[in-house]
Amino acid sequence: MTDEPMEPVKYFKLESKENTELKISALAAEQSGLLSKMVKHLDLSADYENMEPIPITNISEKTLVKVIEWCEKHKEDPMLEDRLPDPPVVVIPDWDQEFLQIDNVELFDLIVAVNYLNIQRLMNYACKKVALMGKGKSPEELRVIFGIPTDEEDAEMERAAAEKIKAEREAAAVNSH
Numbered sequence: 001m002t003d004e005p006m007e008p009v010k011y012f013k014l015e016s017k018e019n020t021e022l023k024i025s026a027l028a029a030e031q032s033g034l035l036s037k038m039v040k041h042l043d044l045s046a047d048y049e050n051m052e053p054i055p056i057t058n059i060s061e062k063t064l065v066k067v068i069e070w071c072e073k074h075k076e077d078p079m080l081e082d083r084l085p086d087p088p089v090v091v092i093p094d095w096d097q098e099f100l101q102i103d104n105v106e107l108f109d110l111i112v113a114v115n116y117l118n119i120q121r122l123m124n125y126a127c128k129k130v131a132l133m134g135k136g137k138s139p140e141e142l143r144v145i146f147g148i149p150t151d152e153e154d155a156e157m158e159r160a161a162a163e164k165i166k167a168e169r170e171a172a173a174v175n176s177h
Contacts, residue, residue, distance in 0.1 A: 012039065013053035014068070016061040021053050028071035030079065033118030058116065063109045070099060070122050077121070090128040100129045104145070 010026040012035070029035040038054055056064060073095065092100070100107065107126060114122045134142055143150065149157065 013051065014064060015053035015055045015057065016064045017057050017059060018061045020061040020064075022061070022064055022068055024068045024071060025075060028068065028075040031071040031074055031077070031119055031121070032067075033120070035117060056117075059113045060109065063106070063113045066102075066106070066110060067113050067117065067119065067122075070096075071119070073099075074121065079120075088124075090124045092125045092128055096122075096125050097129075100126060104147070 011023040012026060012029055013021045013023055015021055026039060029039055102110070107129065111123065111126045114126060133145055137145065142148065
């Protein structure tokens with residue numbers, strides 16, 4: 001054991017879509033390809049506490065909190081290569097399976113966020129979870145799980161949209177005279 005003082009943990013501030021500031025450790029930020037690249041360009045001698053937050057304005061606070069939780073849990077893990085072996089083999093560890101026990105909307109938001117932030121391991125786990133959700137299901141069950149409309153529902157939505165546009169044009173024509 002050495003007597004050298006440990007370097008203090010450095011945190012970066014992230015700003016969510018709602019302008020909420022959240023903190024992520026520098027080590028955890030390395031799990032994100034995007035954040036890792038951004039951090040590399042920062043002055044490492046800077047005063048982290050007074051640094052402007054990194055805007056992540058296309059991700060909600062709720063989702064960003066979830067992403068940060070995952071990154072902090074995995075901050076000691078090695079970075080995952082972009083390419084999966086062929087054929088791809090993804091095994092979701094127990095902690096991550098528990099972490100992904102969220103509703104479909106949250107899972108979709110998480111996948112969009114980790115795609116944007118380039119967090120490859122979490123993307124692999126989340127996509128595997130989606131694949132497992134569909135395993136052994138009928139087309140009708142998949143339609144319900146993933147909120148996919150039937151052909152009839154699609155046609156009805158298109159008809160309603162066309163009627164709305166027609167009504168708006170007619171109203172605009174009446175108002176212009």
